[in-house]
Amino acid sequence: MTATTTSRVVIVGASAAGLAAAETLRREGHTGPLTLIGDEPDAPYDRPPLSKETLSGAWSPDRLPLRTQADLDALDLDTRYGREAIGTSVAEGTVLLADGTEVPYDGLIVATGVRPRRLPGTPAHVLRTLDDALALKDRLGPGRTLAVVGAGFLGAEAASVAAGLGTHVTLLEPAPVPLAHAVGEDVGRMLAQAHFDHGVDLRTGTGVSEVVPGGVRLDDGSVVEADTVLVAVGSRPNTEWLTGSGLTLDDGLVCDEFSAAAPGVYGAGDVARWHNRLFRTSMRIEHRTNAAEQGMAAARNLLGAQRPFAPVPYFWSDQYDLKIRAYGYLRGHDEMRIAEGSLEERKFTAVYRTGDRLTGVLAAGMPPKTTRPWQQAIAASTPWRQATSLLEGAAA
Known part of the structure; x- marks a missing residue:
């Protein structure tokens, strides 16, 4: 109809x-x-x-x-x-x-x-609505402590802002490397180091079983104390x-x-x-x-247009002094390579392969124009071999 x-x-x-x-x-x-x-x-x-x-x-x-x-x-x-x-x-x-x-x-x-998904136990903050943001904002500042459960993009952004306001932040993530499933282990480790460099107590490989009064209980039974808890687990x-x-x-x-x-x-x-x-x-x-x-x-x-919706997805994230932009579908990728810059300097462009095709690009600390050719290549379903030859040509 x-x-x-x-x-x-x-x-x-x-x-x-x-x-x-x-x-x-x-x-x-x-x-x-x-x-x-x-x-x-x-x-x-x-x-x-x-x-x-x-x-x-x-x-x-x-x-x-x-x-x-x-x-x-x-x-x-x-x-x-x-x-x-x-x-x-x-x-x-x-x-x-x-x-x-x-x-x-x-x-x-x-x-x-x-x-937002929630955790068992004492009610905790989540971050989805304006009321959520305003309620959490009132709990941040010098002398305050915050436990963030989940180091995905939302948890990482909140941890970044809270640390910038002088809050002591503990960031808890069950995976060995934050966001590895989405951006790859190398980029994930770079993002983890950014947390460390800004004074955030990032603990990877750390599961949380429940929120308790005054903090969170970890899977091993220990408790991380915090004035405020933010649950950002998807x-x-x-x-x-x-x-x-x-x-x-x-x-x-x-x-x-x-x-x-x-x-x-x-x-x-x-x-x-x-x-x-x-x-x-x-x-x-x-x-x-x-x-x-x-x-x-x-x-x-x-209204009857019947045109397939087939975009190249785009997202961005602000973490500390990093501006991250990405195009494509990075989740479940098979390979990541640095096309320009370096992870150590936190100024780079990374490209991603899924199967035999170029499927994603992510840039951090780089001007927007650096991703445009890659975005166009993704939209054109460029084979990875062709994308790799472009990388090799640029390196030469």
């Missing part, structure tokens, strides 16, 4: 993906009723700054909204902020809200994102409300290469698992750029 320009469209998720979908629908000529449902009371706002500028105090909350109220008003949306979706009937074309309201639709875009896609809908759920809402989960139903952003034909695999990407791009693609395809 393809929605017409006058159909009733419902977007569940007042997020970057949901907003991008709403704007695209209007831009592409959709004049029918358009409902935007979000479980937070706020209009769509930007999340990446929460673990960076918001947490550090560099930005006030009023810098986070993605659009002005006038921009939102121009979209002529039926906004349902602070209203949780608890179910949908694809057969009947309705979304059920927690207050008992049923919202009818002809086309549905699911953009409900993810929520996320779960918000798909429970889709249970029983007939839609396929498997670590996200399963979609095809067009981001379609069923006729007239599309997924976008962190919650969507779709087949990216460029990388010949199913993926679910939790990055801001992908959310906006997939929101736009889902909206166009709902």
